[in-house]
Amino acid sequence: MNQAQLPYVALYLLSTFLASVSQVLLKKAALREHKSLLAxxxxxxxxxxxxxxxxxxxLTMLAYKGVPLNVGPVLxxxxxxxxxxxxxxxxxxxMNxxxxxxxxxxILGILIYAL
Structure with missing residues (x-):
């Protein structure tokens, strides 16, 4: 990976992090009682x-401008x-x-691929 790809990798990692945050928001909403289906x-x-x-x-589509397709799934x-x-x-x-x-x-898979 070269220097020019690093901003795109950072963008991809940010996108993945934000997607995880959105999953938390959706789970929090699902755990609450609502008055109606609309609510x-x-x-x-x-x-x-x-x-x-x-x-x-x-963001992921934009990140793929600089991230090779074989690196995306690892990120x-x-x-x-x-x-x-x-x-x-x-x-x-x-955690069990x-x-x-x-x-x-x-984590080992990500590290082995990165190295």
Missing amino acids: EYTDWRVVLGYGLFVGCSL EATGYIYVTFFGVVIFHEK PKKIGALVLI
């Missing part, structure tokens, strides 16, 4: 979550790290050995 879909968390997803799709895999972190910190989900092992494999 459920017009909740600010839902609107912002889907808006972020659309924005992330556009996208960082989303698993973000989602796991948010799950533990925000939703107090428990299987989940930790899977996360370690993902």
Whole structure:
């Protein structure tokens, strides 16, 4: 990877991070009680979550101007790290050995590809 590609890689990683944030917003909205079906879909968390997803799709398309196609899925895999972190910190989900092992494999895969 050369210097010219680094801003695009950073943009891709930002897009993946924001997509993970949008997943948190959608889960937070899903855990709440709503008065009606309309209220459920017009909740600010839902609107912002889907808006972020659309924005992330556009950012990812822009990032692919400088990110090779074979690197994209590796960068996208960082989303698993973000989602796991948010799950533990925000939703107090428990990590078991299987989940930790899977996360370690993902991180090792990213590192091996990067090196």
